[in-house]
Amino acid sequence: MLNYPQVTLDFMNHDHAEFVALRDQLLSKLSSQTPAQTINDLLTTLLQHTRQHFAEEERLMCETNFPPFPVHKGAHDAVLADMTDRAMRWKRDGDQNALREWLDGDVGDWFVNHVSTMDFVTARFIAAQQTPLGG
Numbered sequence: 382m383l384n385y386p387q388v389t390l391d392f393m394n395h396d397h398a399e400f401v402a403l404r405d406q407l408l409s410k411l412s413s414q415t416p417a418q419t420i421n422d423l424l425t426t427l428l429q430h431t432r433q434h435f436a437e438e439e440r441l442m443c444e445t446n447f448p449p450f451p452v453h454k455g456a457h458d459a460v461l462a463d464m465t466d467r468a469m470r471w472k473r474d475g476d477q478n479a480l481r482e483w484l485d486g487d488v489g490d491w492f493v494n495h496v497s498t499m500d501f502v503t504a505r506f507i508a509a510q511q512t513p514l515g516g
């Protein structure tokens with residue numbers, strides 16, 4: 382179970398829950414004898430979901446002139462590069478243990494850390510910008 386905070390924007394909380402569910406699903410498939418194609422499909426879904434979620438966060442950061450945008454965007458780019466690299470390695474080696482260890486360890490740690498810090502601060506900033514003044 383990942384322990385991560387809720388942030389100020391609903392769409393982000395919704396996407397985070399979806400990410401956690403997809404990761405859980407992959408981890409449980411990786412614990413049983415699952416055909417490689419099923420793992421490929423789930424991994425592709427997780428990557429697409431992550432890419433779309435990051436793009437939406439980045440769009441809102443730009444729209445609201447979030448000052449540390451480059452830092453947050455840099456963290457997204459780094460994790461997407463790592464995920465793409467891992468997916469390629471998995472397709473090449475078919476090593477379910479390596480994939481499971483990475484998802485269970487690195488990905489889980491990254492997610493909790495990212496949501497607790499960057500997403501938490503970013504959501505609060507964006508929500509404040511979106512609230513009409515004097516309302």
Ligand SMILES: [Fe+2]
Binds near residue numbers: 453500
């Ligand atoms: Fe983020």
